[in-house]
Amino acid sequence: MIMNKIKIIPFEKPIYITRPLLPDKEEVYRKIDEIWNSKWLTNLGYQHQEFEIALKECLGVPNISLFCNGTLALQLACQALRLSGEVITTPFTFAATPHVLYWNRITPVFSDIDPYTFNLDPDRIEGMITPNTTAILPVHVFGYPCNIDRIQEIADRYGLRVIYDAAHSFGVEVNGEKIGNFGDIAMFSFHATKIYHTIEGGALTFRNSTLIERLSFAKNFGFKDEENIVVPGINAKMNELQAAIGLLMLKVVNKEIEKRKMLTSIYRKRLKSIKGIEFRDDMPKVKHNYYNFVVTINEEKFGMSRDDLYKRLKGYNIYTRKYFYPLCSQFQCYRHYPSSSPKNLPVAEKISKKVLSFPLYGDLQIEDIHKICNIVQEATI
Numbered sequence: 001m002i003m004n005k006i007k008i009i010p011f012e013k014p015i016y017i018t019r020p021l022l023p024d025k026e027e028v029y030r031k032i033d034e035i036w037n038s039k040w041l042t043n044l045g046y047q048h049q050e051f052e053i054a055l056k057e058c059l060g061v062p063n064i065s066l067f068c069n070g071t072l073a074l075q076l077a078c079q080a081l082r083l084s085g086e087v088i089t090t091p092f093t094f095a096a097t098p099h100v101l102y103w104n105r106i107t108p109v110f111s112d113i114d115p116y117t118f119n120l121d122p123d124r125i126e127g128m129i130t131p132n133t134t135a136i137l138p139v140h141v142f143g144y145p146c147n148i149d150r151i152q153e154i155a156d157r158y159g160l161r162v163i164y165d166a167a168h169s170f171g172v173e174v175n176g177e178k179i180g181n182f183g184d185i186a187m188f189s190f191h192a193t194k195i196y197h198t199i200e201g202g203a204l205t206f207r208n209s210t211l212i213e214r215l216s217f218a219k220n221f222g223f224k225d226e227e228n229i230v231v232p233g234i235n236a237k238m239n240e241l242q243a244a245i246g247l248l249m250l251k252v253v254n255k256e257i258e259k260r261k262m263l264t265s266i267y268r269k270r271l272k273s274i275k276g277i278e279f280r281d282d283m284p285k286v287k288h289n290y291y292n293f294v295v296t297i298n299e300e301k302f303g304m305s306r307d308d309l310y311k312r313l314k315g316y317n318i319y320t321r322k323y324f325y326p327l328c329s330q331f332q333c334y335r336h337y338p339s340s341s342p343k344n345l346p347v348a349e350k351i352s353k354k355v356l357s358f359p360l361y362g363d364l365q366i367e368d369i370h371k372i373c374n375i376v377q378e379a380t381i
């Protein structure tokens with residue numbers, strides 16, 4: 001029997017991979033009034049002070065330091081911990097992760113990933129440690145937590161520091177513990193593409209309170225007071241408008257996470273019967289944030305490659321993203337490192353060629369997800 005294909009009409013307006021969550025506009029205007037009246041625009045003003053307290057409470061952490069973006073936050077985290085030599089990290093991440101090491105004159109050493117979580121595989125880390133290794137920089141990729149216990153155990157055994165790149169992990173909890181409480185320092189990105197954002201922005205969370213002073217010097221040109229510049233610091237401060245947006249976003253982010261959870265469940269229900277499309281479920285004892293929805297395409301079973309599905313969806317005005325492809329280890333600036341050899345990174349190489357992030361944001365309509373899934377389904381027929 002020949003099945004008649006129903007003609008699916010492309011979306012009139014593009015469906016992007018994400019759309020930023022926005023706070024109430026009237027409330028933003030009121031915040032702008034407050035800032036204008038105070039005439040304090042940056043340098044740890046009222047909004048910054050209030051935001052720091054509120055965010056610390058929300059993230060459930062003992063100490064926090066706010067930054068103008070996540071990249072500079074991570075860069076200064078490495079300096080605050082006096083890292084040098086080599087740091088073990090994942091190739092399956094955004095460019096900023098290895099770049100902050102490079103900017104600190106540290107060599108990123110790429111280690112392979114776990115095929116389920118897409119995070120550093122603890123079984124591979126030890127083999128990458130040398131006398132020059134000072135730390136491990138794992139990423140909770142797409143908000144799926146790393147194997148925290150194993151990584152800490154390895155770090156303790158070799159006397160290494162752990163900095164978590166938690167850029168994707170706002171709101172995530174593991175065994176009832178908030179994700180910012182693991183490792184020596186955790187970095188959150190508040191870039192507009194993240195589930196929670198301050199347009200641009202970032203934060204470091206940590207248990208060791210002596211880092212507060214070090215980080216505050218580092219992000220403000222090294223100023224201790226008006227006349228004492230104690231380190232060659234940089235300018236990485238969060239300004240008052242960013243902090244004000246952050247305060248307002250705290251009111252709306254939980255609802256956004258709930259909406260994305262519901263939309264994720266629709267994707268999962270619709271795609272689970274399609275051969276060759278694989279995706280992860282929630283992990284046990286983890287509170288997820290549903291930051292994005294990622295599938296891997298098994299070309300043989302699905303009958304179409306990841307790249308062809310990407311192009312096909314684009315033809316319908318749907319913008320998926322190949323996150324993370326290419327691997328950081330394949331960037332021109334890093335591909336000559338011995339650890340970048342594909343032989344060292346077989347799982348990451350495989351996953352990066354199969355992975356595709358689908359559109360996901362709170363305002364995405366349920367019928368849009370059904371239409372996206374119909375197009376995927378039709379590709380297999």
Ligand SMILES: Cc1ncc(COP(=O)(O)O)c(C=O)c1O
Pocket residue numbers: 069070071072093094096097139165167168189190191200201202
């Ligand atoms: C894993 C990861 N690390 C670091 C960053 C850098 O953060 P920012 O854009 O806030 O500088 C990002 C994304 O933007 C990211 O996805």
